[in-house]
Amino acid sequence: MPSHSSPLPAPAAAPLTAPLSHSTVVTTLRTAGCVFAEDEAELLLATARTADELAAMVERRVLGLPLEQVVGWAEFRGRRVTVDPGVFVPRRRTEFLVGRAVGLGRRAAGRTGRPPVVVDLCCGSGAVGAVLADALERVELYAADIEPAAVRCARRNIAPVGGEVFEGDLFDALPMGLRGRIDVLVANVPYVPSEEVGLLPPEAREYEPLVALDGGADGLDVLRRVTAAAPQWLAPGGHLLVETSERQAPQAVEAFTRNGLLPRVAESEELYATVIIGTRPPKER
Incomplete structure (x- = not known):
């Protein structure tokens, strides 16, 4: 498409x-x-x-x-994903993030011998979670978004693959039983600086929810909130993956490091995508 x-x-x-x-x-x-x-x-x-x-x-x-x-749909990493009016449209560059998450999910399954626990935070249509479930085959999947329209849409994409979708603000939406258990946490947070939202194509700024686009003054407000809370939710050795821009990457890495996550930056020139991957250190033996 x-x-x-x-x-x-x-x-x-x-x-x-x-x-x-x-x-x-x-x-x-x-x-x-x-x-x-x-x-x-x-x-x-x-x-x-x-x-x-x-x-x-x-x-x-x-x-x-x-x-x-x-x-009423978008093609995302080979899968047709339902997209309702007023819901954030999955971008092709986010397929790069999904590819990294799939590899980490498979590694977690091999390490633990059980289906990986995967969370799609700021899930929008649920495209990321649905594709991850397809690729990993055996997965314990949860997703969450603050937008009611997104939650309704995500349930239509994620329920068929056995996942659950919750409505609420970031981690507040998730069951407390997930604390310390998440192997792969994907957070496709908004990262457009507030002053640049008006520069987006009319299709995005007029027909997609502002909460899915506006990342605050420097575009990293939501990313900082996610990195601050993620270590409490990740399993030892678990990973947080967040998409950002190339110019924001140094500040994003600082936020990961400040909160005790071991960061690395992955980039795709082809998709013009930058992903920060932060790992919670394993428990000391």
Whole structure:
């Protein structure tokens, strides 16, 4: 699926007539500023069940809704993930974080001889948790988000793979029985500095929840809260993985270190992704 972040000026929608031909859909999308108009047209035509539904979907896209929210799903690491209106759309760069988490989850399973305990914090649609469950096969999975719409959407993605989703503010949402048991904690926290939220594409700033985007003055407010509490929730030798930007990485590493986590930075030039991985030191023998 094309990236949902292609620039759209959100012009006033012209009345659409049904049925729409392929060329008409392409022209309409291109006029609205869709960079991947051909690809998007193919997807809309393949998804719509009726001419009226196609017209409505094209109109919503022209108005600026993210493509994933228009069609109701996003492709994420080979899996089709449900994405409801008003829910953060999973980014392709986050697939890099998932890849690192899968490797750590498998290592934990080999070390302990049991399914790894995995938590998807700030889960949004639940894409990360659902894909991790698929890749790890045997997993004890939990997820949480503060946004009610995200929680409802995440349950539709995570329940089929045997996970549970909770609503609340970060760790406050999780069962207390998870303290000290988590092998892999993935926290896709918001990390856009408040002053830069207005620079995001209209699709993000107008149709995704602000709480999923705004990371405070320097973009690291939520990351600091997560790193401060994570050591109490991680199992000895457990890992916290957080996505951030390349320029924020040094400050993020400081937050990990300050809270007793052993950090390392992983980067993908291809996906333009930066992930900080912090490990809780194992217990002394």
